[in-house]
Amino acid sequence: MRRITKLAGAMLLMGASAASSGAELNLKLEIPRLDVAEYHRPYVAVWVENQDQSTAAQLAVWYQTDSKKEDGTQWLKDLRQWWRRGGRELQMPVDGVTGATRPVGAHVLTYKGSDKQLATLAPGKYNVVVEATREVGGRELLRLPFEWPGTQKQTATAQGKTELGAITLNVTP
Amino acid sequence: MKTALRAFAVSAALLAPFASHAHKMWLLPSATVSTVDQWITVDAAVSNDLFYFNHVPLRLDSLAITAPDGSKVNAENPFTGKYRSVFDVQLKQNGTYKVALVNNGLFASYEQNGQRKRWRGNAEKFAKEVPADANNLQVSESFGRVETFVTAGKPTETALKPANIGLELIPLTHPNDLYAGEASKFRFLIDGKPAANLDVVVQPGGTRYRNEQEEQKLKTDANGELSVNWPVPGMYWLETGTEDQKTSLKQAKQRRLSYVATFEVLPQ
Numbered sequence: 001m002r003r004i005t006k007l008a009g010a011m012l013l014m015g016a017s018a019a020s021s022g023a024e025l026n027l028k029l030e031i032p033r034l035d036v037a038e039y040h041r042p043y044v045a046v047w048v049e050n051q052d053q054s055t056a057a058q059l060a061v062w063y064q065t066d067s068k069k070e071d072g073t074q075w076l077k078d079l080r081q082w083w084r085r086g087g088r089e090l091q092m093p094v095d096g097v098t099g100a101t102r103p104v105g106a107h108v109l110t111y112k113g114s115d116k117q118l119a120t121l122a123p124g125k126y127n128v129v130v131e132a133t134r135e136v137g138g139r140e141l142l143r144l145p146f147e148w149p150g151t152q153k154q155t156a157t158a159q160g161k162t163e164l165g166a167i168t169l170n171v172t173p
Numbered sequence: 174m175k176t177a178l179r180a181f182a183v184s185a186a187l188l189a190p191f192a193s194h195a196h197k198m199w200l201l202p203s204a205t206v207s208t209v210d211q212w213i214t215v216d217a218a219v220s221n222d223l224f225y226f227n228h229v230p231l232r233l234d235s236l237a238i239t240a241p242d243g244s245k246v247n248a249e250n251p252f253t254g255k256y257r258s259v260f261d262v263q264l265k266q267n268g269t270y271k272v273a274l275v276n277n278g279l280f281a282s283y284e285q286n287g288q289r290k291r292w293r294g295n296a297e298k299f300a301k302e303v304p305a306d307a308n309n310l311q312v313s314e315s316f317g318r319v320e321t322f323v324t325a326g327k328p329t330e331t332a333l334k335p336a337n338i339g340l341e342l343i344p345l346t347h348p349n350d351l352y353a354g355e356a357s358k359f360r361f362l363i364d365g366k367p368a369a370n371l372d373v374v375v376q377p378g379g380t381r382y383r384n385e386q387e388e389q390k391l392k393t394d395a396n397g398e399l400s401v402n403w404p405v406p407g408m409y410w411l412e413t414g415t416e417d418q419k420t421s422l423k424q425a426k427q428r429r430l431s432y433v434a435t436f437e438v439l440p441q
Contacts, residue, residue, distance in 0.1 A: 074208050080439060083206070084350070089327045 020123060023113040023149030024172045027059075029130055030165030033104045040135040041101035042163055043075060045082035046109065048118075049127040049143070055086040056126055057117050060109055061098045078133045081141055106165075113149060121148055128156075132163040144169040198231055198433050199224055199410055200272060200321040205349050205437040209267045209325045215248075217274065217319075218257040223378040223410050224435075226256035231319065233258050235276050239332040241268025241325075268329035269349060274319040277339070279422060283307035296422045312424045316340065317414075317431035322348040337365030340415065340430035345398065351438045353406040360398045361413065363430060367397030371413050375401055378408040406440040 031042060043064075048057040061082070064072025073092050077083045092098060096116060111118050125147050133139040140163035144156040148171065156169040201216040201224045216224070217231035230253050238246040248260035264270060281292040281303055292303055303310070316339035322332075328347045335341045346357035361368040371393040376386060393399045403409065414431035421428075 074211055077206050077208060080206070081441070084352075084439075 020113040020118070020121070020149035020173075022173075023118075024170075025111045025113075025118060025128075025146075025148075026170040026172075027109045027128060027130075028106055028166075028168045028170075029109070030106045030160075030167065031102060031104050031132070032160070032163075032165040034137070036137065038136050040137070041103060042132040042134040042137070043079055043101065044130065044132045045079045045087065046128065046130050047082060047085070048121065049085070049129045051125060053085065057121055058086070058090070058094065058097045059111065059117055059128070061087070061094070062101045063092075063098065065093065065098070065100045075133075075135070078139070079131050080133075080139070081129070082131050118148075123148055128169050130158075130164060130167055132160075134163055138162045140164045142167055146171045149173040196221060196228060197223060197410060197412065198274075198319045199435050200231075200274070200319055201408065201435060202272065202321050202323050202437070205321070205323050206439070207264055207323060207325050209264060211325065212261055212263050213323055214259060214261045215272060215321070216257050216259055220256075222380045223376060224408060225381055228256065230254060230256060230258040231274060233260060233274070235274050236260070237273045237275050238262055239271040239273070241266045241270065241329045241332055243331045243334070246270070262323070264323065264325035267326040269322060269324045269332050269347070271332040272321050272323065275317075277314075277316045279312060279314050279425060281307075281310060281312045281424075283310040299422060299424070310424065312422065312426065314420045314422065314425040314428040315431075316428065317433075319433045321435040324349040335362055335365060337362070339364065340368065340413070340432040342411075342432060342434060348434070348436055351403060351436055353403050353438055353440055356400045356402050358398060358400050360396065361393050361432070362397060363415070363417070364419065367393075367395070368415070369393055369395050369397055371397065371415060373399060373411060373413040375409055375411050377403075377405065378410065403438040406438050409436045409438055410434075411436065 044062045046060040047055050048059065050056045063076055076087060079087060127143040127145050129141065129143050131141040140160050142158040142160055142164055144158050144167060146154050146156055146169060150171055150173045154171045158167045196219050198219050203214045207213060216226065217233060218226040219231055220226060220228040233251050233253065236248055238248060240246045246262060248262055251260040252258065278293055279295060279299055283290050285304055285307055294302060328349050333344055335343060341362045343360040343362060345360055351357050361371050373391045375389040375391060391399045412433045416427055416429050419428055
């Protein structure tokens, strides 16, 4: 009996997000191999965007975090849409969000509705935005629409042309 | 002597822009979106073309840099060359900096012992230096600003507060949050009050590489406000000015007010 009360209390605390706590957002993004003389790994930002383009959730930011090199935070502004939409208000690093730049290849990001990145995301329509910018290279931004948490499994894809490869978003309610 | 003459010409241009219609004054920052502790370098020049130094430098005597907390910051490595002045600023605080040249001065012309004389200075010097028996005395006052804005990290508002003297711009859209394809709103004030029906010119840089000036001619509404559309990303030059009779010296009949700003408009 006591256990049941405790469980009910916990469910009550989770409130509105309880409905989406079992949901999952899975993103597969490819950093393409580029035939360039001077290659640097791209800075990449991934976030959830509201319909008015304001930021609903930060998912990932990959930048130069090596303390032996020049301070990598000075180039975060070059992820210029992310910078404008909230990047400039963050204190780096952000636990669970920021990390080192990643190599060429496919990278999989998975977030559960109960994870802190998505725990406060209200049900509704959003975009996942992926922005990449590279030293002595270009910049590319892709948007993938989805509904959170939705009623059935959703898949969205986008194909980058320069700094990003194929991106696949899967959302399961 | 030549240098002295040139220096006078530049000061005169800065103080009385309407006397030298053709030339544009401007500050050009190396970056407007930055992060704390980074440096910016700024060019200051007068030219017909935007933004190319090919005429005379802007003098830095009246440079006023306001930090995000409202304090004043000194420029580093100031230099004035043949065509431009340059200075550096380290953005030691998070937030928005206002970089401005603020010039307030008096001009007089008169005759003494049959000779035509010219004078410039401030009200205090006027009493000492312009003889009381000057004939055909003509005095005018001038108040001009040339500004630009730079932000480290998150944009802030403190440095943008008006001094409520002369002609000023109040950004209703933050001056470091301007994007191609989005409209931005500005309000103009004269002595702290809305400046209605002000003629404002907005022009994108890069004039050397196109045939048209591509000027936008705008007018402020009853609240002193206007909306600017930025067709393409880049550096833009904005200028406005007017005249009134609100002089600080009773001998001066007319006050010329001018305002210039350089804005960076970012791509989406």
